[in-house]
Amino acid sequence: MINTLSSKMEKLVFDSRIAWKALNGIIAVYKPPMVTYLGARDTIIHRLCEDLNCMRVRQPIKHVCIEGDTTKTMKVFTHSSYADHPLVVGPRYQPKDFVLICANYLSRDMSGLMVCGINGGAKWIHKLKDSKSPTSYRVKGVLGQATDTYFITGKVVEKSTYKYIKRDAIDKICASMQAAYQRKMFELCGLDMQSQAAYELAVQGPIRPVDINIPMIYNIKCIDFKSPEFTLEIICINENDMYLKTLVHDLGMQLHSVATCIQIQCFRYALFDLNFALLKKHWELKNFCNNIVQCNTIINENRYLLKQDSPILIERNK
Template sequence: MKSTRSLIPKVEHFVSDARIAWKVLNGVFAVYKPSGVTFLNTRDSIIHRLCEDLNSMHVRPPIQHVRIEGDTTKKMKVVTQSSYADHPLVVGPRYQPKDFKLSAANYLMTDSSGLLICGINNGTKWIQKLIDSKPPISYKVKGILGQATDNYFKTGKIVEKSTYKYIKRSAVDKICASMQAAHQRKMFEFCGLDMQSQAAYELAVQGLVRPADNNIPIVYTIKCVDFKSPEFTLEIVAINEDEMYLKTLVHELGMQLHSVATCTQILCFRYALFNLDLALLRKHWGLQNILDNIEQCHNILDQNRCLLKQNNPILVKQDN
């Protein structure tokens, strides 16, 4: 992997010229996506804020229109003036939403919140590299015992209630360990290997085993990190998961505890080399903060480029 230092100019001072800011607005940055907001709304909000900030700065003046005036039988004069065809009052602001390219490595859906890794303009190439590396994603998933809804989330209609006071922390830990072991077993079954075999050990020591099929979700870790009945918090590290799959894990946990459970929060707190500490809150989605965040994120990529180069995913296919 090439160094990113040559690609991302340093932004050590406040940028006042929109043309300079636009040139350095290329890279990867992290934001905090709130729950109840779609990715598209988040994307539109970021781009709208960037447009406002860029257009409020010193922008390129209108191009000059050259006109020749005077009697053609006499000496004529050349007059230059601002072209109305390039004036912001005619063509609109210099920077518009259609000028931006913005994509995300982890598309958090509506009910999910937390760390969202975005790439802007040329930074979308880095986003694709991150996606291709198939990094595991870490979540904190909260749930509540004793009630089940029709959509497995707190926003749904309650369709079932059950007792839960008999459930202890030890029972939750036991079920989590069982679910994690089942997923590890499934991963090695795709390889046609016995978990107790030498071949399985040699495959495991090479690094994280990832399914070649992106439609196969795998949970690497699931553990209970907080339990205050009826509420609990799970820490889940997974790949190829989606929002509904995480909600289903909470529902399945409730069923195995001989009760019911509903998911109340999904928080992404780590993606690849990035953690939640880097994420910009909505009030900080301004141009200068994003430029500073791009530099921070690319310093992380630069410092870990050797690790990323060596951490090629070990892909396994399911036997027919």
């Protein structure tokens, strides 16, 4: 298997047509912080275009010419068509030729794993979204200051003492938040948490909201505390960056202090984690082709997980 893969990759280095056909599937990349999704997308496509155009590309089509006296034998010859020459029409591979969409959108302030579908792999992105898979984050915060944007890049609007805050206080509030979201799940279903029906619903798997506007937290815990900084590990669904920043702000308020988010890193989404993510310095054609093989293997081995029934959570009965 390894020899077969290596031989295919050797062919990719020389023939752009083979490489183009290989660019169909799922890729996992690491989006740096302070970079927008569109910026990362444009960088990926730009580098793919550069690598493909550096390979052996299709030659210009031949232009047939017929010259001579029409009353005599005429000369027929061919030459490269200027209408199809790269200097006239541009490079063979251009950004508009690519289709690249993302399954888990990461905003400018967020970093980490970003799962994308390229060309034919776009269909799997829709299936990943429909599976409503939870996303895991590591969220770092700092105690003692609050900003107008709830993020470290904002303007500081309030400061407070924090040296009295201990790790066990954060753990208690995280446990309280998680319990509150668990109650909310069953309340939306119209069930009592102590009932048999609630138990039977819980054993079926994570309860996922039908409404994508309802954020839900399945697990939240403090995994590191070095005052004034702390790190939360959060598993959630239907979240966005502002929701996670607000969560850190609310945690500071419940600690009778203030807190600001300083980092949001996605480390797991659906079937993928950071082990599959390509760093920006590795964003090149050969690495993307290898990454597609790895990600497509994971998709094929766990395809049944993407064919789950519709979400369990329903709206409250009126």
